[in-house]
Amino acid sequence: MKLGTILVRKKLISQAQLDQDLNLVDVTGKRLGELLLDKGEISDSQLKDALNEQYWRKNGFWIID
Structure with missing residues (x-):
């Protein structure tokens, strides 16, 4: 799943x-x-959480939707 979609x-x-x-x-x-981040639309922690979700989804481990 793409970052923007998440x-x-x-x-x-x-x-x-x-x-x-x-x-x-x-x-x-x-x-x-x-x-x-540069535009201030999301925080560092929000980006980190979304990137973690993207990683886990990509590797087939994300089961909570």
């Missing part, structure tokens, strides 16, 4: 914010998490 599902950002930020990712070349 953040929207956790209601940390809206789908509209994600769409706008993905356009900025293309322009700036920054990674989504880095961009969201």
